[in-house]
Amino acid sequence: MQYNTGGPLAGRTIVVTRPQAQAAPLAEAIAESGGAPLIFPLLEIAPASDPQPLVDAVQRLADYSLAVFISPNAVDYAVPAILASGQWPAALVPAAVGQGTVKALAAHGVSGCVAPTRRFDSEALLELPELAAERVGGRRVAIFRGDGGRELLADTLRARGATVDCVTCYRRSGPSGGLEPLLAAWRESRLDALTVSSSEGMRYLFDLLDDEGRAFLKRTPLFVPHGRIADNARALGLSNIILTDAADAGILAGLRAYNWPK
Structure with missing residues (x-):
C-alpha cells in the first residue's frame, strides 16, 4: 500500500470497518490521500x-x-x-x-x-x-x-x-478478535475517525465497547454513507456523525473535505 505523505489526510489514522473482503479499496484510497488506514471489520462473513x-x-x-x-x-x-x-x-x-x-x-x-x-x-x-x-x-x-x-x-x-x-x-457475525487494536489506538490518541457502512456493524461495535470505549467512540468523527446508518448511530447516543455521499467514493470525499482539527 502506497502512502501519499503530502495528501489531505496526512497524519490521520482512519478506521475502515467494511468486511475483510471489501475493505481494501477504501483503505488504499485513504492511503493514497495520505492517511493511515486501520482495517477493523465490524462484520465477519x-x-x-x-x-x-x-x-x-x-x-x-x-x-x-x-x-x-x-x-x-x-x-x-x-x-x-x-x-x-x-x-x-x-x-x-x-x-x-x-x-x-x-x-x-x-x-x-x-x-x-x-x-x-x-x-x-x-x-x-x-x-x-x-x-x-x-x-x-x-x-x-x-x-x-x-x-x-x-x-x-x-x-x-x-x-x-x-x-x-x-x-x-x-x-x-460481529468481530471475533476483540477490540484491543481500536482501544489501543484510542488510548494513544492516534485514532482520528471511523468509517461505518453498516448499521448492524455499528450496533456490534457499540455493544462490545465498555464505558471507556463508548466515551472514545462518542468523541470520534464517524463517517457514514447513508442516512439510515446516521439515524441508527444517533439512536445509540452518538452525535459526531458526518453523512457522506454513497459508497467508497462518497466516504473518501467526505474524509478529504472534513475540517480536521489542527
Whole structure:
C-alpha cells in the first residue's frame, strides 16, 4: 500500500470497518490521500449455516425472471454455485442494490445488471422501472442475501404481484478478535475517525465497547454513507456523525473535505 505523505489526510489514522473482503479499496484510497488506514471489520462473513436454500434456488434458476443481489457478499457466495451448474440463464435479469455489487457480478462475467446509479439502497432499486408492478407482477424473483436484514424489498415486490424467494447464502457475525487494536489506538490518541457502512456493524461495535470505549467512540468523527446508518448511530447516543455521499467514493470525499482539527 502506497502512502501519499503530502495528501489531505496526512497524519490521520482512519478506521475502515467494511468486511475483510471489501475493505481494501477504501483503505488504499485513504492511503493514497495520505492517511493511515486501520482495517477493523465490524462484520465477519461466512457461508450460510444451511446451504440447502441456495442449492434449491440454483436448481430452479430457470423459473426466475429476476435475481436480486443485496451485496458483493451475496454475489461471492451465490454466483459461483450458479455458474457451477451451467451458464447464467439468458432470460434471467440480474439486479443489484449498489455499484459494488454490480462490479462483483461483472467480475464473475454477469453483465446487464439493473441497479440504481445514485442512492444505493432497496428504496432506490424499487424506484427503477424494471421493478415496477407491471414488470414484476406474476413473475418469480430470487433475492440472494445474508441472514436477517430488512424485508422491505421482498415485501414490496410481493405487494406488486411477484412471487419472491429470499435465499440466504451467507451469514454475518460481529468481530471475533476483540477490540484491543481500536482501544489501543484510542488510548494513544492516534485514532482520528471511523468509517461505518453498516448499521448492524455499528450496533456490534457499540455493544462490545465498555464505558471507556463508548466515551472514545462518542468523541470520534464517524463517517457514514447513508442516512439510515446516521439515524441508527444517533439512536445509540452518538452525535459526531458526518453523512457522506454513497459508497467508497462518497466516504473518501467526505474524509478529504472534513475540517480536521489542527
